[in-house]
Structures are given as structure tokens and as C-alpha cells.
Amino acid sequence: MCQETNTAPTSPSAHTGDDHVLRDDCARCQHTNLHVRVLNASDGTTPLAGIEVTVLGKGMKLTDPNGWAKWRPIAANTYRIRARKNLHSPDPAENAAVAVPHGSTTEIELRIQPVNLHLHVDADRDGTVDNDWRHNTPWTPGAGRHGAIVFFNNDNDDRDAAKERDFENPTVDTASDLPDLAPLHVRRHPAGVALPANVTAELRVSDANKLRIITPVTAAGTEVVGPAHASHTLDNATLGGSADIAFAMEALQYPHSGFNGKLTVTLDIKVNGTSARTETAEVRVAPWIMFNHSNQTEKVYVVNTGDNGSLRSRINWVLTTRASLPALQEATGATYNGDRWMQDGMEPGFAAMPRAGAASWTTPSTLRTALDRGAPSPPDPRTTEIDSYPKRELLDRDYGFLEAVAPTTAANSLDSFGNLECSPPFTHSGAHGQPARNYPFGRVVFGDDTKGHGAPSRRMHARVRALLAAQVVQDPFPIDTNWLVVGHVDEFVCFLPGAGGSHGWKVVIASPRLALDIVRAQPNSTPLFHGINMNRRNPFDTAHRLRDSYPLRTCGAIKGAGGASFRTWQTEAQAIIDAVRNDELKVKLDLQDSDFIHLPVLFQKNGSRFIAYTAGSVNMLVITKGADLHLCVPKPFGPRRAAGCRFKADIRTKLSPHARTVRFIDDFLTYHVGQGEIHCGTNSQRTPPSDHWWEMTWI
Amino acid sequence: MDLMSMCVTRRRFIVMMGAAAVLLPGSCLGGKKMVTEKDVRVLSQLEGTIYKTVRDELFRRGGDFSNLAKRHAPDPDWRVRITAEILQGWATHRSLFGKVIAEINGIDLAGRRATVTGITGIWEEYEMRAHIEYGPSILPLAWEQVFKFAGTEPAWRTATFLAMMAGVPVAASVEPAAHVIENSSEQLLRERAALTLTKLPRDVVDLRLAGLSARSGGIADAVRTARELME
Numbered sequence: 001m002c003q004e005t006n007t008a009p010t011s012p013s014a015h016t017g018d019d020h021v022l023r024d025d026c027a028r029c030q031h032t033n034l035h036v037r038v039l040n041a042s043d044g045t046t047p048l049a050g051i052e053v054t055v056l057g058k059g060m061k062l063t064d065p066n067g068w069a070k071w072r073p074i075a076a077n078t079y080r081i082r083a084r085k086n087l088h089s090p091d092p093a094e095n096a097a098v099a100v101p102h103g104s105t106t107e108i109e110l111r112i113q114p115v116n117l118h119l120h121v122d123a124d125r126d127g128t129v130d131n132d133w134r135h136n137t138p139w140t141p142g143a144g145r146h147g148a149i150v151f152f153n154n155d156n157d158d159r160d161a162a163k164e165r166d167f168e169n170p171t172v173d174t175a176s177d178l179p180d181l182a183p184l185h186v187r188r189h190p191a192g193v194a195l196p197a198n199v200t201a202e203l204r205v206s207d208a209n210k211l212r213i214i215t216p217v218t219a220a221g222t223e224v225v226g227p228a229h230a231s232h233t234l235d236n237a238t239l240g241g242s243a244d245i246a247f248a249m250e251a252l253q254y255p256h257s258g259f260n261g262k263l264t265v266t267l268d269i270k271v272n273g274t275s276a277r278t279e280t281a282e283v284r285v286a287p288w289i290m291f292n293h294s295n296q297t298e299k300v301y302v303v304n305t306g307d308n309g310s311l312r313s314r315i316n317w318v319l320t321t322r323a324s325l326p327a328l329q330e331a332t333g334a335t336y337n338g339d340r341w342m343q344d345g346m347e348p349g350f351a352a353m354p355r356a357g358a359a360s361w362t363t364p365s366t367l368r369t370a371l372d373r374g375a376p377s378p379p380d381p382r383t384t385e386i387d388s389y390p391k392r393e394l395l396d397r398d399y400g401f402l403e404a405v406a407p408t409t410a411a412n413s414l415d416s417f418g419n420l421e422c423s424p425p426f427t428h429s430g431a432h433g434q435p436a437r438n439y440p441f442g443r444v445v446f447g448d449d450t451k452g453h454g455a456p457s458r459r460m461h462a463r464v465r466a467l468l469a470a471q472v473v474q475d476p477f478p479i480d481t482n483w484l485v486v487g488h489v490d491e492f493v494c495f496l497p498g499a500g501g502s503h504g505w506k507v508v509i510a511s512p513r514l515a516l517d518i519v520r521a522q523p524n525s526t527p528l529f530h531g532i533n534m535n536r537r538n539p540f541d542t543a544h545r546l547r548d549s550y551p552l553r554t555c556g557a558i559k560g561a562g563g564a565s566f567r568t569w570q571t572e573a574q575a576i577i578d579a580v581r582n583d584e585l586k587v588k589l590d591l592q593d594s595d596f597i598h599l600p601v602l603f604q605k606n607g608s609r610f611i612a613y614t615a616g617s618v619n620m621l622v623i624t625k626g627a628d629l630h631l632c633v634p635k636p637f638g639p640r641r642a643a644g645c646r647f648k649a650d651i652r653t654k655l656s657p658h659a660r661t662v663r664f665i666d667d668f669l670t671y672h673v674g675q676g677e678i679h680c681g682t683n684s685q686r687t688p689p690s691d692h693w694w695e696m697t698w699i
Numbered sequence: 700m701d702l703m704s705m706c707v708t709r710r711r712f713i714v715m716m717g718a719a720a721v722l723l724p725g726s727c728l729g730g731k732k733m734v735t736e737k738d739v740r741v742l743s744q745l746e747g748t749i750y751k752t753v754r755d756e757l758f759r760r761g762g763d764f765s766n767l768a769k770r771h772a773p774d775p776d777w778r779v780r781i782t783a784e785i786l787q788g789w790a791t792h793r794s795l796f797g798k799v800i801a802e803i804n805g806i807d808l809a810g811r812r813a814t815v816t817g818i819t820g821i822w823e824e825y826e827m828r829a830h831i832e833y834g835p836s837i838l839p840l841a842w843e844q845v846f847k848f849a850g851t852e853p854a855w856r857t858a859t860f861l862a863m864m865a866g867v868p869v870a871a872s873v874e875p876a877a878h879v880i881e882n883s884s885e886q887l888l889r890e891r892a893a894l895t896l897t898k899l900p901r902d903v904v905d906l907r908l909a910g911l912s913a914r915s916g917g918i919a920d921a922v923r924t925a926r927e928l929m930e
Contacts, residue, residue, distance in 0.1 A: 341815050373817055375887045376854050385817075409858075409887045410894040410925050413816040413823060456830045456866055456898075458823065461928050485824075486815050540810040607827045675815040 033072040033105040034098070038063045038083045041093075041111035042190065051088070051112065056080040076102035081110065086271045089115040091196035115193045117201055117239065119267045119281045120185040121148035125694055127356035129183045129244075136281035139262055143695040148283045149353040150182040150211065150263075153250035154400035155363055163395055167252045170223035172214060176397050179361055181221075181248035182283065182353065184213060186267060188239060198272045201234040203247070206264040210253050211283070213265070217248045227252070251285040254351075254402060257466035261285040286351040287471035287693060288365060288402065292442040293622045294424040294497035294505065295686035299326050300621065302682050303340045303386060305333035307539075307670055314665045315621065315632050315682070322661045323625040329685075331393065336386045337374070341676060342683045343490070344416030345369055345387035350688040351400070362688040365400030366390040370461040371415040372407035404467040414460045418488035418619075418680050419447040419481060422474060423495050423589055425691075426503035432587040437475075437698050440691040443589060444474040447481025447489045450584065453576055454483040454609040472699045479584040483576045485611040490679045492577060492601070493585070494618050498629060499658040501595040506658070507585060508597045510577060510618045512570035515600035515638065516558075518646050522639040524556025528614065530640035532668055540674040549673070550613070555639050558602075566604065566613075573603040573610050597654050600638060600647045611675060614638050615668055617651050619677035623661075624686070630661035634677040637668060734762045734786065739771060743782035747851045757786065764790030777874040781842050784871070788839020795833065796840045803859055818855050822862040822891070829866030837863050838872065845892075846875045849883055858891040865895045870903040877907060880918045893921035894928070 036053045040046040047067025054060040056079060061069040063083075078099045084092035093112040100106045118133035123146040139147030153166040157180070158173035166173040166180065186203070188195055203225055205211045212226030224232035224247070238245060255261030265281045300319060302312055312328055319325045333340065347367040355361035373385035384392070387407060395401040413419075423442040430436030446468065449457040459465075459482075468476040481487045492510035499506040519526075534547040541549075552558050552566055559567075585591060602613040612619075614636050621632040633655070638647025648664055655662045671681050693699070734757060742753055764787050771783035789796060803825075812818055829837050844852070844860035861879070864872040876899065879892035896904050896918075908919045 338813055339817075340813070344815060371819065375818065405928075408890055408928070409819070410890040410928055411819075413819055416815065418815070454827075456826055463927065485820075488815075538810070540814050541807045542810055543805055543807050607824070608831050609827065674813060675820070680815055 030073050031103045031105075032074055032076050032100060033070065034074045034079065034081075034100050035071075035105060035107040036063075036069045036081055036083065037067045037107065037109045038069070038093075039067060039109055039111050041089075041113040044111065048085075048088075048112065051083050051085045053110070054082045054084075054092075056082070072105075074100060076100050081108065083110040083112055085112070086276045087114060087116055087196070087199065087269065088112045089193050089196055091198065113190070113193060115195055116189050116277075117199075117267060117269050117279075118187055118189055119265060119279050120183075120187050120244070121265075121281045121283065122183060122354060123148050123281065125149065125354040125692075127354045127361075129185050133187075133279070136279070137264070139282040139284045141694060141699045142697040143692075147694075148182060148281060149286050149694060150249045150251045150283045151180050151286050151351060151353050151361075151363065152252070152254045152288075152365075152400075152402075153177070153180045154365055154402055155180065155398050156395050156401075157397045159397055163391060165395070165401065167212070167250055170212070170214075170226060170228060172217075172219055172221035172248075175219045178217065178219070178248070179355070180363065181214065181217065181250050183217070184247040184249050184265060184281070185244040186234065186239075186247070187244045191242065195236065195240045196271070197236055199239060199276075200236055200270045200273070201239060202268040202270065203232040203234065204230065204266045204268065206266075210251060210259065210285075211263045211265070212250050212252060213247050214250065215245070215247045217246045221248060249283065253285070254288050254467065255285055255470035255472070256404070257463070257470060259470065260472075261287065261470070284694075286353045287473050288349050288351055288367065288467075289441050289471065289688070289693065290347060290349045290420070290422040290444055290474060291684070291686040291688075292422040292424050292497075293495045293624060294442070295624065295689055297323070297325060297623045297625060298685045298687055299329050300623065300682055300684050301342050301389075302328045302330055303333050303336055303338075303342050304330040305338055305340045305670070308340065308681070311665055311667055311670060311678070311681075314663060315678075318623060318630050318632055318661055318663050322663075323623050323628070323630045325623065325625060331386065331389055336384060336389065339373060339386040340671070340674070340681050341416070341418075342386060342389070343418045343676075343680045344371075344488075345373060345385070346390040346394075346683060347417040347420050348683065348685050352688060352693060354692070354694070359690065360692060363398055363400050364685065364688070365402055366394055367417070367467075368401070368403045368407065369411075369415055369417055370403075370405050370407055370464050371411040371413070372409045374407075375409045405461060405463040408461075411461050412458045412487075414447055414458050414481065414487045415464065416486075416488060418486070418490040418676070419460065420468075421445045421489045421493065421495065424497045424503065424505040425689075426505070426589065428590040431590055434587060434590065435698070438696065439475065440696065441474050441689065441693065442495075444468055444476035445489055445493070445585075445588075446476060446478055447484075447487055448478030449482035450478050450480040451483075451576070451579060453480060454487075458482050458487055473693045473696060477584070477588045479580050480576065483573075483608075483610055485606050485609040486675050487609075488680070490619050491612065491616055492618055493580075494620055494622065494679070496597065496622065496629070496655075496658055497624065498627060499597070502590065502592055503595070506595050506597050507589075507591065508599055508618050508620075508655075509581060510601040510603075510612075510616060511574065511598035512577070512601060512603050513574040514598050514650070515602045515614065515647065516567060516570045518600050518650065519555045519558050519602070519639055522555040522641065522646060524554060524559060526555040526639040526641060526646075528553050528555070528639055529637045529668075530645070532637065538673055539669060546673070566602075569603055569605040569610065572605070576610075599651050599654065600636070602638075612672070612677075614647065615672045616677050617647070619679040621678050621682045621684070623684070628660040629658060631655055631659045631663065632678050632682075633662060633664050634672065635664040635666045635668070734764055734767060736771070739767065739783050739786065740776075740779055742786070743776065743778040746847050750847045754786070754789070758789065778846075781846060781871065781875060785839045785843040785847075788836070788843075792836045792839070795836055799833070799837065799840060803856060808855065821855065822858055825859050826862040826866040829863035833863070833867070835867050835869065838867055838869065842872065842875045845879055849879050849888060854885045854887045857888055861888075861891045861895045865898040868899045870900050873899050873903050873907050877918050880921050889917075889921055890925070893918075893925035896922050897925045897928075
């Protein structure tokens, strides 16, 4: 008897059988109800809202915030009830036979729980995969912030003869390659809960030409997403396993123009083949970072040209005896067509990403110049110029190599890397209208045409400038070098760490004014270039004798009428140097006048440009060992008195307080006459500092 | 070096010889004191040693070269215009041209190559010297060396004259530079010629690039690459 209507069912079959059709008289019965509650199976108590509850034959309702889906009224019967939602397990939860008696409210519970897939990366930058996936994006700089880091995998761990860098093939290059790869896991949550059979997933990246995903993470790993694979599907069977699905990532490029280094990995979780949820992780390519003179020297490179034995032995003495470092690493001059300018062909640097434990994972990586030093083709096709040295001899396991652009003869002298230097670390106070920032890796300084001196204009290759700028962390800035014949920063600027001053370091800078003052203070008969046979042929221009290039060889000649133009040149050069010092270096590096050490160098003018006349002592090799500096300084060959060279005395007085070794080395015939000095002829491998670039807040 | 090697093709060689034959008898007959339009037109088709021989014969004959450039300025063929400029340039600046050529021929290439700036230093030096020392006077020589001798002289030497064109950027240098890209297979010359074009008046270069045939599409690519370097 229906209490609501006070009528009896008209047919005995009304509440039996499987027709599930509510008769009109029962439809009016308000006392036969079915309440279905869906609870989270993980704890058995938490109600789940928004779950699809289907009473077969009666339709579907979504659970309310308390987990209820209610049918009021419902015909008394036995029902099959299902609860489901995408990415919940089981799918569906079911009670196949729920008896709903006439005239009462039946309450049942079904239990399901969310099950999901998440991306796990090293977002907290501790060197291990995070359990927490909720901080994968956005990539945020600073200590304690989040966002994973990937390496541009440009070393050669399998040491293949073709010198193919690891990123240039789709496979893991032996087990030694594994530390260069950043971890990426796809993990099912909760781990012990079965994944619904209708779930699959797809892995994608924002730019498959810039980021590769590899699996398995073993020496047998190969690309699943990258240049040859736009996406990777994870089938249900793979996802249903018990363990994390491990992948690894490698970047295929450093940041460059139009690419800020940030890339997105997307996990697209699909139900019945349709995207149900996506999850992303933003990663950032570790920037290429230049060394600076405060970084510890590991080795010094030089080209053995046969004629530079004296210079090499003197540098070796400083390295081995004074600094307890390995002897020079020599490139064979014959192999490199006698190209002795080791500084100009390459710029050593490094990249770093977090690794478990205190130290980060660092890989040295050397940038090749954009200038094709070998054109036109060398006489012997088996030889090459020194710009090929980094790939030919340095590229190795855990030693990378990069180019901003393939070397071209359309580049110019400003593309040589004597024109690319880096200051030691400092904090800019915000003076001169500059941003107040910490520069733990210093600031990159490169030479450019900033003031219109030395026309026509020359500039470093735009792609090299763009590459440097895109690394961000060393915020490059240009200074005027177009006024110089060679056009390199190292011709008149050198950074001296540990020398005190505003930032604990100073800038050694060439001073033609000081040089001229010293010359003026000497008797007219005082010779310059003492000990050099000026009648000999110029080794770099055998059509001429040295005296043709160095016509003023006494202080009197410089002071006399014949030296008028020469003296004017010193004034002109000094004015340009002063402008660089005041307008560029002091502003960009937050320096005071007292932060500069002025060394005497006389310049000569060739057309609209200048070049060092006496040896450019600023162009020195700085060897850093512990807290000590050891300086290999070009012997200046300035005014020579009985007490010795006046330039040398001045330089020694100024540098000795800051260096354990100040060694003057004669590079006149082997380097100076060829437009360079010791720094131009050497290069330094240094130890990456322990600072974490990802903790910089402003990058 | 034989004449054949100085000519791009056998057919072209024959055309050159024929052209020279037309010109030279006139000069041998002696005596013309006018440089005719035909002289210039024939000379504009010649390159290499045969060009030099005919050019020198023209000057040996003597004549009035002073107004050649102006007379041929309206000619639609840039080769004719440039050749007239070259002849007038030699007549006016023979001393400068001789000095510069002697200097460049005297360069110790191996020695310069061994310096910090290397071969690039030669190009940078002569671009600067053209800019601050020689001025526009040097351009007819630069055009001649690039247009007439690019196929026979060492690439570094031609590149030196391209650098001088870059040092004194004028619209008239566009065609000789583009000619190098079109006709040279040497990467060095193509790169340096493209670099030169980037330093010439941009509107003229763009106009020239816009009118390129499909065959000459490489010029646009080369210039695009070079401009990317500069920007």
C-alpha cells in the first residue's frame, strides 16, 4: 500500500521484473527514495562531489558537495547503480543489485577515488626528482623558487671519431652521458590504485627542435620526443605499471635570439582518446656562462709555433714553479698553420645544473669565434686555423663545444675573443641609473663601435652578440674598441681580482698619457726597445724592417719636432680611453676612479685607428691559484735607464701589491709585432664557481 | 695564364676575342684621338688579361677620357657605365691607382695571415683607408679589379677591393658587387661581396634585389645572411 496515495499497485509485476517502468500511481508516491552517496575510497569517509551516478533506467545525476545523488521518488525495484568520473578508479564503481523497497528511503554508498598521472621533475633544484608536482610551473628564478633546469648536451661522451656532439644524435651516448640529462618522470597517483582501462597519455614539448625527451634512462636510451618525434604516446599498459615511468631531457640549443631558454613539457592525459587533463612543467636551458679572472685557473693553452720557446718556458715557470699548476697545454703550430692567437679562436665557459649534494653539475663548453680564420684556404688542406682547436682537440667527454654561427669571412677582427672579456663578480649599487643587481658571475664586456671612433664601423657578429645577451646572467655590455686597429677589449683593459677597490677587484687600463709623461721625464738619449735589433726584418711583414714600423726609438725623438704627431696620438688615444672608462666601465660596472690601475702604453695611429707602439702590458695572462694571482706581463720595452725600463718599474710598482708573481716576458718579436701580446696568445681553462645561477633573482 | 683560363666559357672567350679584334685594328690604324662609344662598349664585355691589354692599348693610343663617365651615364647597361668610369678613373688617378696596386701586390700575405687580424686585417685596413684617405677617387679602380679581375686574381685580393667599395659606399658599387655574387663560386668572394652590399645605400640595393631573376636568387640570400651579421 502506498502511504502517499493510499492505493495499491495495480499490477503485481509493477515492482518486479526488469522493466523498471514506474507506474503512474507509484510515481506519485513520495516515500520511495534512493540516495546514493559517493565517498573517496582512499579514506572511506570524504564525500566526492561532481561524480556521475547512474541508476540504470533512471538516468544520471551528479553528486552534490556532500557526495549525494538522490532519486526522490523512485519506483520500488532492484537497480544497478554505477558511479564514475574521468580519472577515478574504479571506473565505474558499481553495485549491480540495489533493492529499493516500496515506501522507504534506501541509502547506499559507492567508493571511488581519483587516480591521476603527474609530471615529476627537479623543480626544487636539489638534483633529484620531486615528489611534489605542484611547482612545475612557472619557472621562477631565486633561491627556494621552482622550475627545472635542462642542459644543452653539447659534449661528446661517446668520444666518437666524427666528433658528433651528444645532442646531435637521438640516443644516449654511453652511460657517461646520463649525468647531462635532466630527469622527467610520469607517475601514477596513488601508486597502488589501478588505472582505468580507458586512460592513455601523450608527452609533448613546446618546441621539439629545442628539447628532446629520451627513454629509457640508460645507455640504451633513445629519443621519444624531439626533432624526429612530435609526441610520445603512453598506452594504458605502460601507464598501469607499478613504477614511475622514467624519461630524461636534453636541450638542443642554448638560449639565443628569440629563445629565452624556457620550454614547456606537457603531459596530455586522455580518456577514451580524448584529452581529459593536461599538466605542464616549465624548464629552462642552463645558460652558457663565461669564466672571469676570479675563477681558479686549471690550465693554460698556447700554440707551439716553434719561435715562441722562450715565452713558453717562462710561462711554464710561473705555472709550475710559482702556481703549482700543470705546464702549458700546447697546440701544435704546424697543425694550425702557425696561427698563434689562442685567445682569439675560442672562449671557454661552462654550464651548470643542480645535482644531488652540494655541488652542481657543470660542464665546460667552449664558444668558437664567428670569424673564419682559415680563409682563403690554407696551403695545406690538412691544416687549419686555431678556431678549429676547440672542436678538434677540446671537445670530449664532459667538455662541450658551441658556435653562435658557422665561421664566416664576412666577420671581422672584433669577432675574435680577445674582444670578449668578463668582469669578476660584483653588486651594482644602482648608481648611474643602472639596475641595482648582484652579478655573481660578473658582467660580460665586449668591444663594439659605440662612439663612432675609428670609422668605418665594425661590430661583433650580431648572432654572437645575441647569443651572449640571451644567456642573461652575465648581462653583456659593449665598450668602444673600434678605435683600435685590432679592436679588442684585451688591448687596453684587464680585470685584476683580489685587488681591493669598490668590489674587491680592479681594472687595469692602458694609459698613453702616463706613458708620455714618463717619456718626457727621461733624458732625450734614453732609448726605447732596448735589446731589440730594429734592423731585422719584421717577421710578420718581411717586406719591411722593424725600424720602419718603430721610427721613434728614443725619448728625444718622441719629445722633438718629429714626434709631434705621435704625441698628439697619445692625447687622442687617452681621450678615447677616458671616455670608455667614464662613460662605459664606471657606469656598467659601478666603479670609482680609484678602481682603475693605469699602466703606461704608447700607441701609434694607423689611419683612423690605434695600436700599441710599446708592448701592451695590459694584455697580460692572469693566473689565479687560491687567493694568489700570478701575472705574465708583456715586457714593455719602454724608456731604458741604467736602473732599468721606466715603464716596467711603474708597472711592477702598481701590480706587485696585488699579485704573488709579476713576471715580465718578452713577447715583442713573437706576438707584439704581430699585433698582439701574451693574453692574445694564450687562453685559460678555469674552474666553474660554486654559485648557482638559478638563485639569481633578476634573470 | 692563358687567355682561355681567364674566360668563363669557350663561347665567351670567342666573343671576347672578336670584340677585341674589332677594337684593336682601329687603334692600330692609328691615330684616333677620341675614345668612342664602341670602344667603351667593347671593353665592357672583356675581362682578365685581354681586358687589360685592350685597356692599355686605348691609353697608349691616347685620347680624351675626361668626359667619358658623363657621356655614358645614361647608358642602360651598367657594364658600360662602369667601364666608362674605370677608364676616366685611370686617366685621372693613374698615380693613386698605381700606388695602391703596387702596395697590394707587395703585401706579405703569409706574414699578414700570421697576425692577430690575419687576412681580415688587410680588408679592414683598406676599407678604412678608402674611407678616410682615398675617398671616391679609388672607386673606379675598385670596380675594375672586382668586375674585370675577380675570375683571375686571388680571392683575397678581389676582397680587398670589395672592402674599398664598402669604405666609400655609393650606389654605383651595387652592380659590381652583385656581379661577384652572381658569377663567383668562391664562398669567400660571395660572403665579402654580400657584406659589401650591406654597406651600400640600402634603397638601391633593395631595388636591385627586387629585380633579381630566379637565377640570381642567391644574391638575396647572401645579402640577407650578411645583413643578419650587421644588425
